[in-house]
Amino acid sequence: MNNSMINSSVSMHTLQQKLDLLASNIANVNTTGYKKKEASFEDVLTNVKQQPELFRKDGRLSPLGYNLGWGSKLVNIQANFAQGPISPTQNATDLAIQGEGMFQVQVQTQDANGNPATETAYTRNGAFNLSPAADGNGVFLATKEGHLLLGTNGQPLRIPEGFHPQIDGKGIITAYKDGSAGQQTQPVGQINLVRVVRPQLLDEMGDGLYKLQNNPDLVAANVLEVVTNRDDVQVRQGYLEQSNVNLSDEMTELVTVQRAFQLNARALTSADTMMNLANNLRG
Incomplete structure (x- = not known):
């Protein structure tokens, strides 16, 4: 399994947890005294890869090392105790x-x-x-x-x-x-x-x-x-x-998370297609 598939699958799992959290907030928008839940995320692991020495040219300012991420994970869910109406x-x-x-x-x-x-x-x-x-x-x-x-x-x-x-x-x-x-x-x-x-x-x-x-x-x-x-x-x-959930804010964030989930799903599909092509190559 290549890096793209690992990154995408891990991120999709985290985004699904975020979607569940948003769904809970939206479902309790009319619940008396309800406090919205907020999530915190962090990188699972980040590696620094080195480019070949051939990339080192006179006048080139970009470093040879580049960061390679492996997705993110949910680390904390905390209630927001802000005053509701x-x-x-x-x-x-x-x-x-x-x-x-x-x-x-x-x-x-x-x-x-x-x-x-x-x-x-x-x-x-x-x-x-x-x-x-x-x-x-x-x-x-x-x-x-x-x-x-x-x-x-x-x-x-x-x-x-x-x-x-x-x-x-x-x-x-x-x-x-x-x-x-x-x-x-x-x-x-x-x-x-x-x-x-x-x-x-x-x-x-x-x-x-x-x-x-x-x-x-x-x-x-x-x-x-x-x-x-x-x-x-x-x-x-x-x-x-009343609940301190702002429905318009939750819906906006819901669309953003859905788009991020969709992007990772397409990345996973693209990686799978590329591996399939490589496996079917004939010498």
Whole structure:
């Protein structure tokens, strides 16, 4: 197999991964809180070949060596946590974060022995519901999948039975009864917000959730920064953040990647045709 076939086949595999990534972004253009995925690539290997000494002529400035590439590979897929557009919903349990921040939620998992356990995850999807507590004492703010929203004390935010949440810009929740807003109220707690400092150290869990990589040496404080009381981070009740995918940008990049894939496919076909001609030569 010659160099052209190796280069083309390796590059086509990488471009196919890029196409899958773009397809995922386009499919989630209307998904609440979705963060677009971006890919990083690097050369697989680059060799420096030398031309024969006969190419060395007086006055010729070009070097005798030339680079020979062997394609590229996908090295990293990372979420872009840029702010998406915020839309009103008029739903009291819908929350959006204005600025850099993420909600903390409690996810039910299993440990290595198969026993029930909990894990902290992070999301920008603020489409919460009121979920009844297992002990029958009040309700919790939870995602549609049942993951409980956590407060600054690291515990789920429990709202008394028959009360409704009222949330200010700092994420402080006050519960009130119908027709008694500002009169009969109870403090609930404050939503904990964190900012991602090193997004490359987060793993995607699906459904817009992210978690710390499974590394015993990883310290959460080196990846996440608490921004609960910062003035440039606000919680907006009755709003939802939409996907930050720009459809026109994704479609433009999709066409570019398709053209590159097509070029490599033609190069592979041309190399195969040349080898076929060489094999069929008769002396």
